[in-house]
Amino acid sequence: MKAEPILKVENLTKHFGGVTAVLNVSFELRQGEFLGIIGPNGSGKTTLVNLITGFVKPDSGRVTYSGKNITGKMPYTIAGHGISRTFQMVRLFYNLPAFKNLIIPLSSPRVKKLRGGEYGERDDVAVDLLDDMGFERDSFVPYKMAGSLPHGYLKRLDLARAMALRPNLLILDELFSGMAMSEVASTLPLIEKFNAEGITVIMIEHRLRELFRVVDRIFVLNFGEKIAEGVPQEVMNSDAVKKAYLGSEVEEI
């Protein structure tokens, strides 16, 4: 009875020289699902995102998105299909005002098509979106140069940039790293809202407490391999995960 998976990753593998970044990773994602990916530093989470979004070409394996083979396609082609991502190290246009950052995705062929070739008032759309992200419309913040904004705002601007593309699948690569608790608390409901509106979300995160509250399912990467998958409680109780990831950290705490 399950719906066709929207994203299907099969045996994805990537080596960088002698280092195996991602090894034989397979998973499926249904429309509207909220998936968390966790793993220790250097376990291949970001590489996996780069492989899916086309920034890195896989050595072998296959990525299928709503029936289309997108393995090794150019990043802009993949983004055009509706897969949008944020970057762990935010990538923004620092020499443009914050709201102008959103004009870039808003003027992409994909959004033009979705909006029916409708022109104009794109600045308004951009400011609206930023307003939702906590850039108050009546303050100076949305109109400031992106380069002059503090880190927490940059992270949310990156999220807004990803959302401006009107994605079907949103991939968040450590969105909360470097964010203040209050910012996390105000951003998390937003992401839940996007998910509730039908956007499929993949979230890579080190803040497990926040992650577990929102995800339907998680899987754990260690040294590029998937070592566990399931609902958060089950996964965290599995021995492999405790040993590879949580065990050491819990002891330290």
Add this chain to the structure above:
Amino acid sequence: MVNLRNLKKGSRLADRDTSYRKKRLDRGIKVRADTLFAISSHREIFYLLLPRVVPVVALLVLPLLLTGYWGKVLVFACMYGLLALSWDFLASCGLFSLGQALFFGFGAYVAGILSYYLHWTPAITLPIATLVGGLLSAAFLCPVVRLRGVYFAMVTLMLPMLLMKMIETTELVGGGHGLSALAPFHNEWIARYLAVVAFLACLFGFRRLINEDYGLVLKAIRDDDRAVMSAAINIYWRKIQALFIAGAVGSFAGAFMTHHYQFVGMSAFALDYSILPIAAAALGGPGTFAGAALGSMILVPLSESLRALGGLRIALYCIILIASVIVLPEGIFHYMERKYHQFEKLVKVG
């Protein structure tokens, strides 16, 4: 310019009399962003229009005043200005070109060939050379749009040299002797005003374009091309379009000079045409187009007036360039713009 003496007097008045305070002229005009203006009086319109109208009027009047040699220098300055604008346009989307001579040479040779072999007049060769030159530039550089920074620059530096040597060794299109006795412009006045108007049109056109959505995408590519890619925009196609635009502008300058000299030779691919525009942009301040335009309007007449010094000319020229880069690394235009926005007026308090 706002009357400086009154301003000085005014600031003393503000020191003495506490019922006045100083207020920057641009405050109140700028709303939130640098690009949004709210104009509420004629004075503010004047304040905003002055720096835009003065250079336009000056450039339109100058061809009438300057005759003979200095008239030619003005035309020359406009053509170098076009090359500098074309360089600045590419730079603003992250493509650093060391080969403006490539664009110049393409235009020069296309116009030269059409004029020499087909005897077409400048009225036909100029538009064709502009278009074909743009296409050739984009076609020659499209294999390397994936390269960035210094790698792209190296290729652009090589290509004009390569074409120069090709023409020399194959003896095609005139070889080392070039093509001479080409059709001149029918009317010197038309030619002069064509140069000035093309220069102004390019300057204001580029300034407009770069703030449109189209230009924003180009600027964004310079800031972070991966973020542009993840916004579902084909950056390579955009870069090729930018190369076409910049190439067409450079080619127009080349084609114009071909008919101006009534000659085209290998010197159209000379390094001068690559380096001088960059020097002009660096002197004037890159990234604004106005800086590149201003720089070429200063450098070309300067280099001509130093001609009397003979061999020392180049040395002095270099010293001026180095000094300007050290003293004013932001460029003359940025400096002037900043100062202009810092003009203050007195406002009665309460």
